Amino acid sequence: MGRAISKARTLSPLLPFFVFAVLASLAALDSTQAASAENNTSIHGTDSGATLTSKNASCEQSPFAGYDCVLTVVPGQFEIHWALDGELLYIAAVATTTGWVAVGWSPTGQMVGSNAVIGPDPNPVGGFEIQAFRLGGRSVSRVHPNPNITVLFASSVTMEGVTRLEFARLVNESGPGIVPVVAAKGVPNRMLWAVSPDGSTGLQYHGPTNRMPFSVDFVSGASARALIDDEAHYRHLASKMRAHGWLMGFGVGVLLPLGALASRFGKNRLPHWFYLHAVCQITGVILMTIGAIIAFSYFDALQRAQSHAQARQHSIGLTIFILAWVQLLIALFRPSPGTRIRRIWFLWHWFLGTGIIIMGGVNVFLGMALFHKYTDYGIQGARVVYAIFVSFYALVYLALDTFLKPAPDAAERARIQLSTFPNPAPQYPDSRPDAAAVPPSGAGFV
Ligand code: HEM
Ligand code: HEM
Ligand code: HEM
Incomplete structure (x- = not known):
């Protein structure tokens, strides 16, 4: 010992x-x-090698042609329809606004550090196309286009105060600043939505109520409204x-x-x-x-x-x-x-x-x-x-x-003590086996 x-x-x-x-x-x-x-997503993404689809998802069926599921994130304000077909995820976001609509992928559920597909901007002067952005901060100057993200089949239509934004993204796309789309059963995507307040022009702050995090598993259809929802x-x-x-x-x-x-x-x-x-x-x-x-x-x-x-x-x-x-x-x-x-x-x-x-x-x-x-x-x-x-x-x-x-160990301390004080006061023997004449400080508890 x-x-x-x-x-x-x-x-x-x-x-x-x-x-x-x-x-x-x-x-x-x-x-x-x-x-x-990233590895996680690619491992899951290639799962069993079979083509992943949302056809068998246990979700509410989308009434739109070409889409399998719909999730009403906030009734009357924002809903998302999707269809997963192998390497492509088709999205249709429907929002009550005449301005821009955004669908984001987020590593944290927070805006900063996320990607979003935003469009359209109805502003005739300085308007922008539907495209992907990197949300680098909570100000317009920190929201930049991210051309590394592939956005396909983008279109939009606004009717009676409601805007429908459609696009497709590549599953598991990776690269600088890309938050990948995950298509794996049991692995939800952390998403964000945001829309511009009515009447606003250009890329502007969405306001405190026009945005929310939510999550969707595009394969199974499982979803949650928000991680931390208010x-x-x-x-x-x-x-x-x-x-x-x-x-x-x-x-x-x-x-x-x-x-x-x-x-x-x-x-x-x-x-x-x-x-x-x-x-x-x-x-x-x-x-x-x-x-x-x-x-x-x-x-x-x-x-x-x-x-x-x-x-x-x-x-x-x-x-x-x-x-x-x-x-x-x-x-x-x-x-x-x-x-x-x-x-x-x-x-x-x-x-x-x-x-x-x-x-x-x-x-x-x-x-x-x-x-x-x-x-x-x-x-x-x-x-x-x-x-x-x-x-x-x-x-x-x-x-x-x-x-x-x-x-110094206990015996040495005793010797030092003895040589400093040649006639020490009498000590009572200690019951512990190796206890010396002068106990160490706090020895009663040690
Ligand atoms: C266009 C420029 C944008 C500006 C200036 C902006 C600004 C802000 C600000 C100031 C906040 C904090 C206050 C609050 O909670 O409302 C915020 C939060 C938020 N934003 Fe944005 N935003 C922009 C675009 C977007 C886009 C495109 C999305 C989604 C796709 C988004 C999603 C969110 C979400 C979910 C929050 C709440 C969570 C958080 O605080 O991070 N934002 N934004
Ligand atoms: C050595 C020190 C730490 C110990 C022993 C410790 C212990 C714990 C324990 C026991 C939980 C789990 C509670 C549950 O079951 O729900 C927890 C959760 C958490 N701790 Fe710590 N913690 C430590 C340091 C920190 C520090 C420095 C932070 C930074 C702010 C932190 C942030 C968190 C957060 C955010 C959670 C929530 C995790 C979740 O539920 O997802 N912890 N911690
Ligand atoms: C979580 C709490 C504690 C930790 C992490 C801890 C850690 C340690 C460590 C690392 C040593 C060895 C130091 C060396 O290298 O010599 C030590 C020694 C010691 N600890 Fe703790 N200790 C804890 C709580 C306590 C408490 C509550 C007591 C008494 C009330 C205590 C009494 C002692 C004693 C007497 C020694 C010296 C043992 C010897 O040399 O025979 N410890 N402790």
């Missing part, structure tokens, strides 16, 4: 390298996630996510690693190392618990919209939550120092504690990315600040591990 412990001790200096490796892999994470999302609910959720992120980031991402540092390097050096460790860890677990209660109470609505990448943050978060509680409970029932069972306890405490801390760091980055996906809020600043914290932590850890003199 002694050998195992010394192995754990020699392993622990590897922690910073581990953290660096995690950071480096995180830097690559965004691109791999994007790539895997503005108030969306803002409310965003504020809960932010609170969850701060609590988790500080509790799990900062306090737990600092507490471990206090134990590893403060032991037998700092007078109150034990209290420092226990207070950091218990506070960390309390903050984590409040954060998890927020997640359990408010984030359920999002689960319908989850992709695999999101589910991963979910499950790591849940694992950390359970393990941290196990660690806390086991920490409260410690065997006396110096005993064999205490060494086993330490080994467990060390491995589990280190594991929780590493997973916690990774999950803070994953959580931030998820928050960005849902809300589109910028997270670059928070990501950089936390990366600096992790790097600095690793540096301090490495420096202390390399340059700090070994801490």
